[in-house]
Amino acid sequence: MMTESRDEEQIIARVAALDIGKAELVCCVRVPGKGTSTRRLQEVTTHSTMTRALTELANHLVDLGIERVVMEATSDYWKPVFYLLEAHGLDPWLVNARDVKHLPGRPKTDVLDAVWLCKVAERQMLRPSFVPPRPIRQLRDLTRYRSTLVAARTAEKNRIEKLLEDACIKLSVVASDIFGVSGREMMDALIAGQHDPKVLAQKARARMRTKIARLEEALDGHFDDHHAFLLTRMLGRIDTLDADITAVDEQIEAHLAPFAAAAARLDEIPGVGPVVAATIIAEVGVDMSRFPTAGHLCSWAKFSPGINSSAGKTTGNGSSGHGNRYLAAALGEAAVMTRRTDTFLGARYRRLAKRGKKRAIVAVGRSILVVVWHLLSDEQATFHDLGSDHYTRHIHPDTKKHNHIRQLEALGYTVTLTPAA
Numbered sequence: 086m087m088t089e090s091r092d093e094e095q096i097i098a099r100v101a102a103l104d105i106g107k108a109e110l111v112c113c114v115r116v117p118g119k120g121t122s123t124r125r126l127q128e129v130t131t132h133s134t135m136t137r138a139l140t141e142l143a144n145h146l147v148d149l150g151i152e153r154v155v156m157e158a159t160s161d162y163w164k165p166v167f168y169l170l171e172a173h174g175l176d177p178w179l180v181n182a183r184d185v186k187h188l189p190g191r192p193k194t195d196v197l198d199a200v201w202l203c204k205v206a207e208r209q210m211l212r213p214s215f216v217p218p219r220p221i222r223q224l225r226d227l228t229r230y231r232s233t234l235v236a237a238r239t240a241e242k243n244r245i246e247k248l249l250e251d252a253c254i255k256l257s258v259v260a261s262d263i264f265g266v267s268g269r270e271m272m273d274a275l276i277a278g279q280h281d282p283k284v285l286a287q288k289a290r291a292r293m294r295t296k297i298a299r300l301e302e303a304l305d306g307h308f309d310d311h312h313a314f315l316l317t318r319m320l321g322r323i324d325t326l327d328a329d330i331t332a333v334d335e336q337i338e339a340h341l342a343p344f345a346a347a348a349a350r351l352d353e354i355p356g357v358g359p360v361v362a363a364t365i366i367a368e369v370g371v372d373m374s375r376f377p378t379a380g381h382l383c384s385w386a387k388f389s390p391g392i393n394s395s396a397g398k399t400t401g402n403g404s405s406g407h408g409n410r411y412l413a414a415a416l417g418e419a420a421v422m423t424r425r426t427d428t429f430l431g432a433r434y435r436r437l438a439k440r441g442k443k444r445a446i447v448a449v450g451r452s453i454l455v456v457v458w459h460l461l462s463d464e465q466a467t468f469h470d471l472g473s474d475h476y477t478r479h480i481h482p483d484t485k486k487h488n489h490i491r492q493l494e495a496l497g498y499t500v501t502l503t504p505a506a
Contacts, residue, residue: 095208095209096207096208096209097152097153097206097207097208097209098116098117098152099114099115099116099117099149099150099151099152099153100114100115100151100152100153100154100155100203100206100207101113101114101115101146101149101151101153101154101155101203102154102155102156102199102200102202102203102206103154103155103156103166103199103202104156104157104195104196104198104199104202105134105156105157105159105162105163105166106134106159106162106195107134107160107162108133108134109131109132109133109134110131110132110134110166111129111130111131111132111195111196111198111199112128112129112130112131112132112142112146112199113127113128113129113196113199113200113202113203114127114128114129114130114146114149114151114203115127115128115203115204115207116128116149116150125207127200127203129196129199129200131195134162134165134166136165136169139165139166139169139170140169140173143169143170143173143175144173146170146173146175147173147174147175151175152176153176153177153178153206154170154175154176154177154178155177155178155180155202155203155206155211156177156178156179156180156202157179157180157181157182157185157202158179158180158181158182158214159182163179167179167216168219178206178211178213178214179213179214179216180202180206180211180212180213180214181214184211184212185201185202185205185211215370215375215385217370218370218372220340220343221366221367221370221371223340224337224340224341224344224363224366224367225367225368227333227336227337227340227367228337228363228364228367228368228411229367229411230333231330231333231334231337231360232364232411232414234326234329234330234333235330237326238323238326238327238330241319241322241323241326242264242323244319245263245272245316245319245320245323246263248312248315248316248319249263249306249312249316251312252306252307252308252309252312253305253306253307254275254303254304254306254308255302255303255304255306256268256271256272256300256303256304258299258303259296259299259300259303260293260296260300264323265290265293266290267288267289267290267291267293269320270288270290271285271288271289271304272316272320273320274288275308275312275313275316276313276316276317276320278313280308282300282301282302282303282304282305283301285300285301285304286300286301286304337363341363341366344366344371346464347366347371347460347461348362348363348366350460350461350466350467350468351365351366351457351460351461353467353468354419354430354453354456354457354460354468355419355422355423355426355428355430355431355470356418356419356420356421356422356423356426356430356449356453357419357453358419358422361415361416361418361419364411364412364414364415365412365415365416365457367411368409368411368412368415369382369386369412369457369461371461373458373461373462376458378458379454379455379458379459382454382455382457382458383451383454383455385408386408386409386412386413386416386454387408387409387413388408388413388416388447388450388451388454389451413450416450416451416453416454417446417450419450419453420434420445420446420447420449420450420453421434421446423449424438427473428470428472428473429470429471429472429473429475430449430452430453430470431473432473432474432475432476433445433448433449433452433476434446434449436476437449456468486502490502
């Protein structure tokens with residue numbers, strides 16, 4: 086049955102689009118024409134990205150009664166524009182550049198880009214990207230910077246291990262953590278000029294003292310002034326990074342205070358500690374109304390398998406795509422931490438890890454994300470572990486029997502079942 090469609094009802098009456106660069110932006114505004122005409126009025130202007138010029142542009146858009154301002158996610162140049170327009174009461178939308186596709190052969194200039202974006206936006210053919218509110222944005226800045234500092238510290242530690250190997254100092258062979266108290270004292274002594282393996286080995290503490298003989302052998306190398314100079318710089322860099330991470334942790338704790346209740350609920354999930362809980366809140370926020378279901382959140386985070394349907398056939402490669410790398414790292418860390426826990430998530434990880442650890446990490450990470458959505462959607466919700474024997478208790482007896490028979494037959498046995506008396 087054919088139905089009538091009125092396109093004008095789908096068009097946003099007053100819309101603006103911005104093509105943003107580092108020094109300037111192009112603004113295209115489309116508003117209704119005068120009288121009863123269906124023609125649209127269009128204005129294209131160029132503005133500086135300095136604060137004064139952006140403020141004048143925001144006031145102009147407010148005077149025109151613009152209902153929506155759309156911009157592409159171009160590097161970080163969109164951020165000051167977005168925040169300033171938001172502060173003026175406008176409705177800015179950040180859209181993915183991949184969603185704004187140009188026709189083949191179409192000329193590309195800043196002006197044409199702005200006009201095209203405006204025409205696509207007024208017909209509501211775009212969807213906004215998730216831009217969290219200011220408190221979450223500030224928390225996100227801190228958690229992401231912490232992640233960068235930790236990565237830098239890890240890289241510096243790797244350099245030190247390679248430097249010691251260059252000097253034939255095999256400390257990492259004996260000590261599981263060369264940056265513990267014992268390892269640090271030994272490296273400080275090497276820098277100070279002490280190269281006697283027996284003297285260096287005596288700096289071992291606690292359980293390390295049971296490895297004195299092996300330490301003497303591992304510390305017998307050719308550490309010289311060149312190594313001492315580099316090691317001094319590297320250890321100093323690690324100390325600086327440790328201090329920076331501590332300072333950032335204090336700021337994260339302060340910014341997380343308004344969301345302490347949500348963080349405490351997330352901390353109950355196996356594998357999710359205070360750092361991971363803060364990262365999750367910083368990346369997804371606490372307002373789950375943006376994600377109608379847990380599946381929407383998993384899809385946004387790219388923790389759902391890719392599925393394509395064409396010509397009546399549905400295919401999927403199991404790919405999760407490129408999502409939020411900070412959230413993915415936090416979920417992956419939490420998933421790995423569950424592997425030794427006597428919990429449902431731990432049992433799920435161990436069961437799936439037999440088919441590949443990466444598969445287990447993604448699957449358990451998705452399960453954690455589903456739990457996160459439910460805990461943040463309902464303030465009264467609490468985490469309840471299903472137990473490590475959940476699969477065993479809920480597998481149908483016939484299914485379990487069939488699996489055992491199949492495994493025995495694969496080993497060359499003939500199975501005859503006799504019911505117990």
